Amino acid sequence: MSPAPAESFWDLSLLGIFLLGLVFLGSAIWALSWSRRSGQFDDLERDSRSIFDADEPEGVVQDRFPQ
Amino acid sequence: MSSPSVQNILNRHNPLAEGNLSRVAQIDRSLRSPVVFFTVMAALWLVIGSIFGVISAIKLHIPEFLNIEALTFGRSRTLHLNMVAYGWSFNAIFAVSIWLMHRLSRAELRNGWVPILGGIGWNLTLVYGMFAIAGGQMTGVEWLEMPREVAPVLGVCFLLIGLWSVVAFSRRQTTHVYVSQWYILAAMFWLPILYLVAQMMILWFPARGTVQAITNWWFGHNAIGLFLTPVGVASMYYFIPKVLGRPIHSYYLSVVGFWTFALFYNWAGIHHLLGGPVPVWLQSAGIVASVMMVIPVLVTAINFHYTTTSSQAWGAIWGSPTLRFTVFGAMNYTLSSFAGSLMALRDVNAVTHFTNFTIGHAHHGMHAFLTMALFGAFYFILPRLAQREWPSAAMIHLHFWLCAIGTIGYVVVMSIHGWMQGMQWNAAVMTPAQIAAAAEPWNYARTICGSLMTLGHIVFCAHVLWMLAPRAEKRQGPTLFAR
Ligand code: HEM
Numbered sequence: 001m002s003p004a005p006a007e008s009f010w011d012l013s014l015l016g017i018f019l020l021g022l023v024f025l026g027s028a029i030w031a032l033s034w035s036r037r038s039g040q041f042d043d044l045e046r047d048s049r050s051i052f053d054a055d056e057p058e059g060v061v062q063d064r065f066p067q
Numbered sequence: 068m069s070s071p072s073v074q075n076i077l078n079r080h081n082p083l084a085e086g087n088l089s090r091v092a093q094i095d096r097s098l099r100s101p102v103v104f105f106t107v108m109a110a111l112w113l114v115i116g117s118i119f120g121v122i123s124a125i126k127l128h129i130p131e132f133l134n135i136e137a138l139t140f141g142r143s144r145t146l147h148l149n150m151v152a153y154g155w156s157f158n159a160i161f162a163v164s165i166w167l168m169h170r171l172s173r174a175e176l177r178n179g180w181v182p183i184l185g186g187i188g189w190n191l192t193l194v195y196g197m198f199a200i201a202g203g204q205m206t207g208v209e210w211l212e213m214p215r216e217v218a219p220v221l222g223v224c225f226l227l228i229g230l231w232s233v234v235a236f237s238r239r240q241t242t243h244v245y246v247s248q249w250y251i252l253a254a255m256f257w258l259p260i261l262y263l264v265a266q267m268m269i270l271w272f273p274a275r276g277t278v279q280a281i282t283n284w285w286f287g288h289n290a291i292g293l294f295l296t297p298v299g300v301a302s303m304y305y306f307i308p309k310v311l312g313r314p315i316h317s318y319y320l321s322v323v324g325f326w327t328f329a330l331f332y333n334w335a336g337i338h339h340l341l342g343g344p345v346p347v348w349l350q351s352a353g354i355v356a357s358v359m360m361v362i363p364v365l366v367t368a369i370n371f372h373y374t375t376t377s378s379q380a381w382g383a384i385w386g387s388p389t390l391r392f393t394v395f396g397a398m399n400y401t402l403s404s405f406a407g408s409l410m411a412l413r414d415v416n417a418v419t420h421f422t423n424f425t426i427g428h429a430h431h432g433m434h435a436f437l438t439m440a441l442f443g444a445f446y447f448i449l450p451r452l453a454q455r456e457w458p459s460a461a462m463i464h465l466h467f468w469l470c471a472i473g474t475i476g477y478v479v480v481m482s483i484h485g486w487m488q489g490m491q492w493n494a495a496v497m498t499p500a501q502i503a504a505a506a507e508p509w510n511y512a513r514t515i516c517g518s519l520m521t522l523g524h525i526v527f528c529a530h531v532l533w534m535l536a537p538r539a540e541k542r543q544g545p546t547l548f549a550r
Contacts, residue, residue, distance in 0.1 A: 013272070020260065027256075028329060040244055041322070047243040048318035051171070051309050055091040061380070063310045063387040063447055065463065066456045 090173070092451075097175040098166055099452045101182045101231075103535065105162035106445060108190050110528040112154025113438075117521040119147040124517045128510040137201040145200050145212050152210070152290075153221075154193055156433070159441045160298045161186065161228050164251045166448050167305055168232040171248050172239035176231070185227025192220045208269055208279075210287040215270040222262060229255040246321045250301035253329060257293040261286055277344050281337065288336030291432070297328070299396065299437045300367060302444045306393045307374055310447065311383060316373035324366035331359040338411040342420065350413075357411030360404060368401040388446035388463045395471060396440030403431035418493060423509070424485025427478045434520065435474045442466070442527065449534060458533050466526045473519030480516060484509035 035041065052058040088096065123144040125132045133143075161182070169176050196213030199205065205212040232255050236248065265286035268274045274282060308315045315321055337345065337353030375384060375394060384390040406428055409415050419425060446463070450456055457463060484506065491502045 013268070017264065020264070024260075032326065035244070039242070044318040044322070047245070048308075048314035050241060050243045050245055051305060051314075052312075053091065053173075055089045056309070058312055058314070060312045061310060061383045061387070062312060063389045065386055065388060065460045066458075067460065 091170075094169055094173065094175050095451045097177075097179065098169055101176065101179045101186065102162045102166050102448065102452055104183050104186055105158045105165070106449065106531065107535070108186065109155050109158035109162060109441075110524075110531050112150050112158060112193075113524045114521070114528045116147055116150030116154055117517070117524045119143050119150060121514065121517050121521050123147055124510070124514040128507060128514065136203070142201055142203065142205075145205055146197055148210070149193075149197065149200060149212060151433070153196075153213075154190075156295050156437060156441070158186070158190070159445075160254075160295060163302055163441060163444045163448070164232050164255070164298050165228075165235075166444075166452075167247055167301060168235040168251055171241070171245050171305070172235045173241050174235050174238045176235070177238075182228045182231045185224040188220060188224040189228065192217050192224065206270060208283050210290060211265060211269060211283070215266065218262070218266045218270065222259065222266075225259060225262070229259070245305075246315075246318070246325055247301035247305045249325050250297040250304070253325075254294045254297040254301075257333075258290070261289050261293065277340075280340060280343065281345060281349070284339035285333075285336040288339060289333050292332040292335065295433075295437055296332075296400075299400070299440045300328075302440055303367075303371065303393055303397045303400070306389055306443060306447060307371055307397065310387050310390050310393075311374065311378055311380055313374070313378055316370050316377065320366045320370050324363045324370070327359075327366070328363035331356045331363065335360060335411070338416070341411070341413060341416045354411050354413065357408050361408050364401060364404040364408075367397075371397045371401075388457070388467075389443045391443070391467060392439050392446060393443030395467075396436050396438075396443060399431060399435035399439065399474075403428060403436055406431065418489035419485055420489075422485040422488040422492075423481040423513075424489065427481025427485055430474065430481070431478045434470075435478060439470065439474070442470070445531070449531065453534055455534055457530065459530065462526055462530045466523050466530065469519050469523030469526065473516045473521075473523060477513065477516035477520065480509060480512045 040047070049058060056062055122133060122138060123140060126140045126143065136142075165176070165182060193213075196217045199214045199217075200212055204214050206214065232251055236244075236252060265282055268282045269279055269286075273279060304315065304321060334356030335353050337349050338357045341350055341354070371394070384394055410419050410424070410428060446457070488502065488506065491497050491505070497505070
């Protein structure tokens with residue numbers, strides 16, 4: 001294969017990777033601003049308790065060795 | 068194993084099949100088939116992969132051991148890596164992330180056959196890939212050794228499986244997105260892109276020169292750092308507060324931890340090529356990122372430390388299989404990552420690179436952290452899915468001690484010997500033959516530690532199968548007392 005087509009292929013793919021990088025960055029910025037807008041950071045004290053519920057409440061140890 | 072048989076096994080003797088389910092139990096029931104499927108696959112690969120690890124270790128001190136073509140060191144070691152990486156960790160992570168995502172989204176799983184279909188495809192393709200490696204058809208690119216035709220199939224299967232975490236998220240019944248959900252969503256988003264770029268630039272349209280190596284380690288590092296590690300961390304962030312029944316020490320810090328993790332990890336892959344023919348600015352950027360990783364790791368360490376210690380609940384931690392394994396994993400996440408940041412410094416790397424030190428670190432991360440944390444998750448998840456208690460406390464103890472002693476022993480042996488090797492090579496006083504001879508006792512110690520871990524894995528796998536076996540006695544126990 002002559003070097004010319006390979007060169008141009010790599011120029012193109014470099015551009016593609018650069019664009020992919022931008023998409024990455026953009027998605028991160030979008031996710032961060034979405035979480036602010038949707039109130040993810042409003043009350044962290046309350047939200048840290050979101051893993052508990054009526055079936056598995058706060059204050060109760062949930063796992064022991066079987067007898 | 069196909070899904071209908073798993074379903075049959077689990078439906079028999081199931082008191083909850085008759086109704087009156089709590090919300091959590093409904094969600095768990097909907098998750099049963101896919102999560103059990105991936106768990107069983109993971110456990111089987113773990114055992115087979117570990118045996119190949121021990122075979123490779125034995126060959127280092129008994130070179131004529133199992134001297135056949137398919138099991139030369141180059142192939143058995145590669146089989147070990149691919150089996151434990153793509154067979155054990157990926158399957159285990161599929162199981163844990165599907166379960167966590169639905170639990171945290173308070174959503175039932177719909178169309179569970181889709182991830183199972185993906186899982187069957189994933190595992191059959193792996194079997195094909197392993198036979199190809201054993202037959203000598205490997206690519207020679209670390210972490211991407213399976214022949215390139217597996218890539219499109221694995222990619223599609225991954226999407227079928229990973230998509231279900233995203234679907235669960237989109238159907239969430241909650242307003243808050245817990246930090247574990249962030250980690251899992253990010254991992255499911257990152258991996259396909261990593262895999263696509265790496266396959267394209269290395270195997271399908273190979274880039275020229277060192278760009279291939281750079282891409283290779285960008286992928287290898289990020290497959291660990293941006294897929295396996297985040298799901299491991301997600302699991303620890305869920306199970307430690309959940310089992311203790313108290314929220315994480317500083318939820319604010321966990322948010323900081325996630326975003327700094329996302330910012331720094333993917334720059335760091337180039338630390339695998341320090342001192343190589345790679346532009347120096349690129350190496351420096353990788354070193355800076357590796358050191359910056361101290362921030363998310365420290366944040367996580369502080370959080371887990373204070374969550375576990377301020378509750379003064381050592382009895383609860385030691386008395387819970389889930390926490391015993393998870394906290395062990397969390398401690399080693401911190402230790403292995405700090406060690407990694409040190410290894411990324413040029414002066415340190417000049418000693419440790421190409422030595423057993425790196426292999427010690429690899430097992431510190433992949434086993435002492437990730438694998439132990441995943442074991443912890445399974446000890447919580449499986450009884451709730453099977454509606455049965457673990458059959459034997461003794462087997463859990465045995466599993467823990469075999470793995471804990473084996474893995475710590477392995478890391479210590481490899482770190483000490485790796486450092487010695489590096490010093491010996493750099494000093495150039497001993498001949499290569501003398502250096503190799505000096506490794507003999509360490510190689511034996513490595514085989515012993517690896518065998519302990521393998522025995523632990525066999526105990527775990529047997530226990531999982533026993534618990535799911537149709538004739539196993541149904542037992543209600545403390546794990547299920549919340550119902
Ligand atoms: C801040 C976190 C970490 C940093 C900065 C780091 C740094 C490093 C460095 C510098 C090496 C290359 C050594 C060499 O070849 O000279 C390495 C190798 C490795 N690390 Fe880490 N590490 C970190 C965390 C982890 C974790 C959490 C895991 C596992 C879950 C892990 C798994 C591995 C593996 C498997 C290798 C060996 C790769 C190979 O050559 O085959 N690391 N790490």
